[in-house]
Amino acid sequence: MTDIIQLLPDAVANQIAAGEVIQRPASAVKELLENAIDAGSTQIEVFVKDSGKTLLQIVDNGCGMSATDARMSFERHATSKIRSAHDLFSIRTMGFRGEALASIAAVAQVELKTRRHDDEVGTLIRIEASEVKDQEPVSTPVGTSFSVKNLFYNIPARRNFLKSNPVETRHIIDEFERVALANCQVAMSLHQNGMEVFRLPVGNLRQRIVNIYGTNYNERLVPVQEDTMMMKVQGFVGKPEFAKKSRGEQFFFVNNRFIKDHYLHHAVANAFDELLPKDSYPSYWIYLEIDPSKIDVNIHPTKTEIKFEDERAVYAIIRAAVKRSLGQYSVSPTLDFDKERAFDVPYSDQFKPVNKPGVTINTSYNPFERERESKPIQTAGWEKLYEGLRNEPPAVTTDLPATELPLEQALNHPTSIVFDGPFQLSNAVIVVQLSGAGMMMIDQQSAHERILFERFLRHSENQVGTQHDMFPVTLQFTAQDALVITELQEELRNFGFDLRDFGRNSFVLHGRPDMIEKGTEKETLEKIIEAYTHFQSVQASDVHKQMATSLARSLSVKRGRKLSTLEMRRLVDDLLKCKEPGIGIDGKSCSWMLTADEILSKLKR
Ligand code: ADP
Numbered sequence: 001m002t003d004i005i006q007l008l009p010d011a012v013a014n015q016i017a018a019g020e021v022i023q024r025p026a027s028a029v030k031e032l033l034e035n036a037i038d039a040g041s042t043q044i045e046v047f048v049k050d051s052g053k054t055l056l057q058i059v060d061n062g063c064g065m066s067a068t069d070a071r072m073s074f075e076r077h078a079t080s081k082i083r084s085a086h087d088l089f090s091i092r093t094m095g096f097r098g099e100a101l102a103s104i105a106a107v108a109q110v111e112l113k114t115r116r117h118d119d120e121v122g123t124l125i126r127i128e129a130s131e132v133k134d135q136e137p138v139s140t141p142v143g144t145s146f147s148v149k150n151l152f153y154n155i156p157a158r159r160n161f162l163k164s165n166p167v168e169t170r171h172i173i174d175e176f177e178r179v180a181l182a183n184c185q186v187a188m189s190l191h192q193n194g195m196e197v198f199r200l201p202v203g204n205l206r207q208r209i210v211n212i213y214g215t216n217y218n219e220r221l222v223p224v225q226e227d228t229m230m231m232k233v234q235g236f237v238g239k240p241e242f243a244k245k246s247r248g249e250q251f252f253f254v255n256n257r258f259i260k261d262h263y264l265h266h267a268v269a270n271a272f273d274e275l276l277p278k279d280s281y282p283s284y285w286i287y288l289e290i291d292p293s294k295i296d297v298n299i300h301p302t303k304t305e306i307k308f309e310d311e312r313a314v315y316a317i318i319r320a321a322v323k324r325s326l327g328q329y330s331v332s333p334t335l336d337f338d339k340e341r342a343f344d345v346p347y348s349d350q351f352k353p354v355n356k357p358g359v360t361i362n363t364s365y366n367p368f369e370r371e372r373e374s375k376p377i378q379t380a381g382w383e384k385l386y387e388g389l390r391n392e393p394p395a396v397t398t399d400l401p402a403t404e405l406p407l408e409q410a411l412n413h414p415t416s417i418v419f420d421g422p423f424q425l426s427n428a429v430i431v432v433q434l435s436g437a438g439m440m441m442i443d444q445q446s447a448h449e450r451i452l453f454e455r456f457l458r459h460s461e462n463q464v465g466t467q468h469d470m471f472p473v474t475l476q477f478t479a480q481d482a483l484v485i486t487e488l489q490e491e492l493r494n495f496g497f498d499l500r501d502f503g504r505n506s507f508v509l510h511g512r513p514d515m516i517e518k519g520t521e522k523e524t525l526e527k528i529i530e531a532y533t534h535f536q537s538v539q540a541s542d543v544h545k546q547m548a549t550s551l552a553r554s555l556s557v558k559r560g561r562k563l564s565t566l567e568m569r570r571l572v573d574d575l576l577k578c579k580e581p582g583i584g585i586d587g588k589s590c591s592w593m594l595t596a597d598e599i600l601s602k603l604k605r
């Protein structure tokens with residue numbers, strides 16, 4: 001019998017390792033950016049084509065490599081950053097496993113150009129699927145340029161597994177942002193398909209955040225600063241009133257490395273506690289500096305998780321630091337969120353006589369409209385209800401202020417009682433009496449979302465209803481937003497937005513969905529982009545549904561908004577025309593029935 005154990009060929013071993021380190025174009029961006037930072041670069045440029053599927057290029061002005069090092073850098077466990085296992089405990093650089101370049105080179109066509117400051121010529125290396133194709137002297141600027149072409153070209157299964165372009169692009173932007181936020185001292189830029197997405201000059205942290213997210217972030221930031229024996233905490237938290245409806249802007253950096261940590265996240269969330277409206281998430285950019293020997297970075301292959309020696313102390317310090325900052329900037333809970341909503345009277349109602357609290361009369365009540373409601377309804381089935389109202393044209397209510405109030409909170413603020421229906425409970429719930437059948441209660445926001453969602457889906461299927469304007473307007477966006485619009489252009493067209501690229505992050509709007517009021521297009525698009533970019537796991541096929549969801553969410557009438565009788569009727573009417581009038585687009589109920597029998601059975605007891 002012969003022996004059967006063999007060592008795996010390097011190329012195979014590298015491919016296996018690549019599966020761990022390089023999952024998608026964004027992972028390569030992360031590794032290459034970290035290498036560029038470790039090389040002491042002061043300027044890094046990233047070029048992306050086709051979401052990194054065809055090309056990723058990272059150009060730095062760092063220390064560069066000798067010809068031998070350049071060749072060596074692609075070997076597995078090749079690293080200049082660690083000499084012994086002991087070094088692992090004092091590591092302050094980004095990389096240290098020496099696997100990244102070997103992994104990338106195993107699954108792509110890589111071209112490396114590099115030159116050190118004191119060398120006259122640089123080195124060019126071409127390598128494909130771990131095989132060196134070419135190595136020669138080359139004239140190149142000081143620093144290093146890595147081009148990664150056709151990632152996963154030799155592993156079709158992995159390549160097919162990649163998500164849609166917008167999703168992969170979003171991942172790249174995420175990684176870029178994380179490195180950019182941790183390295184304000186480095187000028188960084190990102191280009192995708194020839195379009196500039198970011199240009200970040202050297203600056204302080206506040207400037208960097210503003211450069212990434214937009215100037216309106218300047219007023220949203222509250223500084224956090226805490227020095228203890230054990231560690232240093234600094235950074236910013238977002239003011240509670242700007243808290244997002246989606247997770248996203250939440251960053252922890254430990255010794256300038258981005259990490260994910262649910263436990264520490266909880267510390268921040270806990271410090272915000274009652275300051276936040278329900279279902280919203282605080283923004284934070286928090287930087288911890290801690291003795292490297294007190295943490296273990298090496299527990300996760302992609303190194304976004306670390307272990308602290310004294311987790312509880314870290315938790316306590318972070319929580320205290322955030323709480324203190326919020327307190328200092330006197331962001332008080334009662335002021336912002338327990339505000340009495342009853343005073344938020346729509347402008348048009350401001351000159352109406354003020355009603356005494358308690359029982360009031362609905363001034364817009366029209367007794368002649370009653371006739372239609374009093375048709376006897378035999379059954380509580382959705383289709384039969386409100387038959388008489390069905391002939392009215394569908395309502396469009398997009399001119400509504402975006403005052404939003406969680407349902408529970410809204411219910412705790414009874415403002416008035418109006419007899420006869422439809423009437424509105426606490427500016428949040430519509431109550432209609434269905435003669436003979438009972439009562440129906442409708443969550444105005446969820447119901448309106450449902451209505452708009454179905455309408456937008458229908459709209460996009462039929463491709464009708466684009467409103468063409470005689471004088472098209474030009475809309476200017478931020479670099480990030482413009483990028484997303486370009487990615488979504490086709491889909492947006494289906495929804496009635498006829499946008500044409502006008503260069504420099506601007507677009508000419510030749511048509512808008514007829515459901516959207518003139519002048520609100522930019523705002524609506526921004527809301528779609530915002531919602532869209534926070535959905536990371538979307539498959540291309542779901543883009544459609546998700547866009548309808550975003551549109552519905554952003555255009556819906558919010559809880560806390562007072563509705564006129566006519567608006568309520570239309571809403572009820574439109575809801576009953578929906579395919580699923582009982583379920584909101586979040587999957588929860590948006591309307592309830594209380595049948596006459598149920599009510600009467602209570603009386604009998
Ligand atoms: P690690 O970063 O863990 O050391 P990598 O595979 O990412 O492993 O890189 C291997 C080595 O190649 C690094 O240790 C470094 O010496 C060298 N290197 C990689 N990228 C650069 C760069 N942009 N500039 C200079 N040297 C680099």
Ligand code: MG
Nearest residue numbers: 031035095100
């Ligand atoms: Mg590295």
